[in-house]
Amino acid sequence: MCWSAQADLVAGVGIAAVGVACVTRARRSRDLPLAALPLLLGVHQMVEAAVWASDGGSGPATLAWTVMALPLLALWVPAGVLCAAPRSARRGLTVPLAVGVATAAVLAYVLATGPVRAEIRGHTVGYLVDLPHAPMLTAGYLVATVGSLLLSGDRGLRVLGILAGAGALVCWALWRTEFVSTWCAFAAVCSVVLLGWVNARRAR
16 A cells, blocks of 8 residues: 555566566465465555546456455465475474364455445555454454564574564554555565575575
8 A cells, every 4th residue: 555546656666676586586385375476466556546537446357456465465465475485494383274264264254244435544445244253254364474584494484474574563553644645665665675585595
């Protein structure tokens, strides 16, 4: 979520370009899911530019944004971490992956059966989804995404996990004020960190 359609579009193109660099520089096939994460984040930003352009509402862009943000990331991140993690850490990563599968399944069901709407709120976009047991789903989402990075057994991914956890709190706090959304900047920083991780793996 950036503060305008133009900012979302520019950020999306830049983040996707970092994603292309990550994918082309990844040397192991097991690293590709995480290396491709910036590509997903970049497309996500570009989709939100379409949400801005349509003045919110409940159209295809709004649904696509929520599918990518909620069930897809809840599954993609722990699965990618499990693929890339050293063998010694993989057993412990089955827990965040299982939590991610369960969380993604509930979120996908909610999006498939209930209304999803976006509202332009000052310099942010608010997404209205009727989530049952929202605190439990939020906890499951964080365990799947941030938790898997922290348990990865890889120093670079642990740094990304710390950054993701702190960044999520900052983004949420600023979004609540409806002052400005910092998600695009956060996604860009995480993408650059992932590029550094890919380069380090390549060097080894």
